[in-house]
Amino acid sequence: MADFAMNPESPRGRDGATRPDPKDRVQLESHPVSLRRIGALFAPYRARLSAVVALIVATSAIGLATPFLTRHLIDEAIPNQDVPLLLVLVGAMLGVTVVTSVLGVFQTWISTVIGQRVMHRLRTDVFAHLQRQSLDFFKRTRGGEVQSRLTHDISAMQSVVTTAATSIASNVTTAVGTAIAMVALSWQLSLLSLIVLPPAIWLTRKVATMRREVTAKRQRALANLHGQVEESLSVSGVLLGKTLGAGPSLTAKFSDSSEGLLDLEVRAQLAGRWRMATMSIIFAAIPALLYLAAGLPATSGGMTIGTLVAFVSLQAGLFRPLMGVLNVGVQVTSSMALFSRIFEYLDLPVTIDDPAEPVRPADGGGALALEGVSFTYPDGDRPAVDAVTLAVPAGSSLALVGESGSGKSTIAALISRLHDPTAGRVTIDGVDLRDMTLQDLSGVVGVVSQETYLLHTTIRENLRYAKPEATDAEIEAAARAAQVHDLIVALPDGYDTLVGARGYRFSGGEKQRLAIARTLLRDPRVLVLDEATSALDNETERAVQAALDVVSAGRTTISIAHRLSTVRDADQIAVVDHGRIVESGDHAELLARGGRYAALVGSSGAVAISPALA
Incomplete structure (x- = not known):
């Protein structure tokens, strides 16, 4: 359910999520989740979470130094053949890369440990709680539904903790820091970016919406195909098919489903290609416009080449975090819906349970x-x-x-x-x-x-x-x-x-x-x-x-x-x-x-x- 941050092919993937899935809204309406309850899961890890946030902020801030180092390199060190300055700047650029990479490893390690521990606790709690459910619960609940919540939903929480939550913090930090750095480099080009970015974002989201719809249909068709395989090629399914002579009809049904999937696969690939084409055009058009503005006397404002290169570098890194910030609402809704599904099982009443004050079985022959x-x-x-x-x-x-x-x-x-x-x-x-x-x-x-x-x-x-x-x-x-x-x-x-x-x-x-x-x-x-x-x-x-x-x-x-x-x-x-x-x-x-x-x-x-x- 929470694959939006991990799987770009998902109908709610990061680039395709333009609005919350209706199923997520229905789930939250049927079983609301409080932030306090979610926070209680992470309460034992407050110090580690604080360290993750600090590492994210530090990584984003340090990473913003590279464009400024590039500007000095192009405008001063290289034209003036200033070797000492050149060595310092190049060393600093390598240092930034090394530091941010190491901080990223520590961030991933800490957040993964937190996510796995929370998953372990939830997985064990849900399994133990389901063990205490009455036979009636399992009679009225599909086995696949139980397995899905116990394995898929809880496993998907890994992306909520280690990717979704950290990506939100990283995107916000990067977007804000990049915007400030862009203004510091050139307010004229920053103003131009404010004009160009909205239509670029709108176009990207429009194409992503089309791709999301096609991908959703493909996933439903694929799930249907998997269901046919599971039902028809299990031991019981094969036995039933052979005794009823249903093999030809099952093959024909599978062929129809496979042919429908074929068409959707082609459309999904084309939709993905359109998305990539749109992104390529945008990523090429925006720098081209910036170069044009920097080259015109009316808009250049005496801008140096180093400033232009540094600004284009910053601007190129702004698009994705900005899209991530715009999709925060969808990510939060999807994450909350995931927790809702897990808590819904944890909140099931136990109708047959151990007594508060148990009595040991009496010694006897079993009257x-x-x-x-x-x-x-x-x-x-x-x-x-x-x-x-x-x-x-x-x-x-x-x-x-x-x-x-x-x-x-x-x-x-x-x-x-x-x-x-x-x-x-x-x-x-x-x-x-x-x-x-x-x-x-x-x-x-x-x-x-x-x-x-x-x-x-x-x-x-x-x-x-x-x-x-x-x-x-x-x-x-x-x-x-x-x-x-x-x-x-x-x-x-x-x-x-x-x-x-x-x-x-x-x-x-x-x-x-x-x-x-x-x-x-x-x-x-x-x-x-x-x-x-x-x-x-x-x-x-x-x-x-x-x-x-x-x-x-x-x-x-x-x-x-x-x-x-x-x-x-x-x-x-x-x-x-x-x-x-x-x-x-x-x-x-x-x-x-x-x-x-x-x-x-x-x-x-x-x-x-x-x-x-x-």
Whole structure:
């Protein structure tokens, strides 16, 4: 967003920014930013910032000495063959270059360190704050938007701190100092410059506006092209395209987009060339007019050649800083909009957070209780869970069954505190989940969900993600319990095998067993299995279920499943309908009642409950 000072190709680049981007204004209106808050980020670096400003002023002031040295060189030292003066002036000119260059290095070093430290703080704060956001936030927010703010926007702040801010100070200092020096050299030529510069600036900005519009269209077209590449050539996109036979239509669509980009690229290059041509004409015309004025008796005023050369040198260096000063408003608006986007994420409320006075999990076997628990999603018009009361003794198992959308997974999410109940409470060993820290809770409750997510790293690191300090022996023990150890050691690289993007090199059942092993590595008291074996074939499921039966000893297990083989062995089965528990008991008891559960299972003794229970 703040590439105006770094990237001349940007639609808001330094030479193309004639007015603030409407999106920046909208952003600032929706989330205003105070200068005090921005200043607080830089408060620890006041001394360094003062040093940067002092270096900028010193560099600009020292640099202005060169034209005056040039005048004396041309008017006195060279015509008079004054060798000592010549050596002094030449030495001084070299000295000015050396000093300004060294000061520029120090300025860049200090400002870059400040910028990187502020970026580091913001990047870490935003990442940590987003980690504390509820699952609902990530469901309603595009992943690309989160990544853009965390990486692109914060990285763009480097140009705000090290380039935009320093360029504003440098441009103002240089423009003011150059104007004063020009008047000191020749007020007549200064007056002529005041007449010539405004139309030159107007023409340059006019051409820059045209180029900005074309470049903006090109960037949008390029972004669209990148989006098509990302969607179509990802693993999921390729799989979808091949199964639907969409390859030819995708290629045709990409070709159309590429052809549109071709036209915009040509127009952008021509617009850039027009801008360069305009700048070249202006840079040639203004000195030519100054030479003309100096050569006419009526306007020369007895001007020396040295004064003329020095003045032209100053005037040539005035145009760019003057343009920068005129664009300060755009730069400030763009910078403020960038801070607004970052602060907007930092100001997001944390709906599920650690308590002010946390309670350590009580020692126990993991007795779970839901006491009059209700929950309504923020955008829901009715409770997803309605007055649910359940008691699951430590070490026992509970199976939740019901139709799709009945509230089973929401109950599981409440048990793992992905949501907080709007009424009632959930306790483990008598402690309300909201009284524990989230870190402590994650060590008490382990979750294996239907959707398995594996990181693009080795199997060992995927498993160790649950417990960074786990030993290789612990990792192998968890893999054996999940019936996946033999599969891993059969691979060429064993536990050091790269999983691949989202685990696509493994089957659904293999990924599920890896996920189960990862969760078991934390050795939780309460184990939540949300359709954890749904992707397994019957034989593999029996093996994993046998392993789970072993590791479930002493653990409280909550299972959401539709297969009878999983449900019938549970100590307690609860039938969920529209967020309510309509029946509960063990398999035999519920069948004997002949109620809702018996109707779902059927009197034929089928090996699986109807898929409607999924």
